[in-house]
Amino acid sequence: MTRLLPLAFLLCAALPLGACDNMAKQPRDKTWTPANTNPGSGSWPPEPAPNTVAREDRPQPAPALTPALLARGKERYKIYCTPCHGYLGDGDGMIVRRGFPQPPSFHSEALRNAPTRHFYDVATNGWGAMYSYADRVTPDDRWAIAAYIRALQTSQNTAAAELPDDVRRTLR
Ligand code: HEC
Numbered sequence: 001m002t003r004l005l006p007l008a009f010l011l012c013a014a015l016p017l018g019a020c021d022n023m024a025k026q027p028r029d030k031t032w033t034p035a036n037t038n039p040g041s042g043s044w045p046p047e048p049a050p051n052t053v054a055r056e057d058r059p060q061p062a063p064a065l066t067p068a069l070l071a072r073g074k075e076r077y078k079i080y081c082t083p084c085h086g087y088l089g090d091g092d093g094m095i096v097r098r099g100f101p102q103p104p105s106f107h108s109e110a111l112r113n114a115p116t117r118h119f120y121d122v123a124t125n126g127w128g129a130m131y132s133y134a135d136r137v138t139p140d141d142r143w144a145i146a147a148y149i150r151a152l153q154t155s156q157n158t159a160a161a162e163l164p165d166d167v168r169r170t171l172r
Pocket residue numbers: 077080081082083084085095100101102103104118119122123127128129130131133137145
């Protein structure tokens with residue numbers, strides 16, 4: 001009898017495992033499979049709730065460059081990007097001064113030569129230590145910020161000789 005006891009124990013232990021095996025074979029989503037966007041068939045809402053930004057939006061084309069777009073970009077940049085990138089884009093924002101990894105300056109050779117879409121893409125997907133802003137900044141606002149960063153770069157890298165006469169006269 002004592003010899004049979006371990007055997008009985010093994011049999012009992014094997015029973016629930018058999019049941020688990022069936023569950024493992026049922027259809028299911030794997031980790032990181034895209035959310036089910038098919039209306040009515042999944043738990044993911046087909047439309048984003050009001051005043052939220054859908055993270056899974058497709059990349060949007062750049063809107064036309066207007067003074068209004070730049071003004072909006074300046075406002076959004078100040079809110080979302082200055083804490084690390086600083087007001088001039090030097091990468092010396094307040095959080096960096098308190099110990100967050102330092103971002104590169106927007107006035108570096110590489111970032112001056114980067115296409116405007118790069119700024120949109122980094123805000124959308126994040127970059128290294130920087131996390132994504134896709135859930136806080138709408139696609140249009142990401143383009144507005146990208147345009148403003150271009151303006152910041154121009155503001156720091158334009159030779160006085162290239163300025164219009166009336167602007168140059170105001171320089172000291
Ligand atoms: C919390 C700090 C923080 C904030 C806020 C932040 N960034 Fe960054 N950003 C970083 C850091 C750190 C890096 C460098 C990351 C790395 O190289 O690992 C970086 C890098 C970048 C780069 C350079 C990518 C490259 O090619 O080297 C761009 C462009 C950029 N950020 C844009 C933005 C924009 C636009 C915003 C505002 C929507 C923003 N960042 C807000 C921390 C921040």
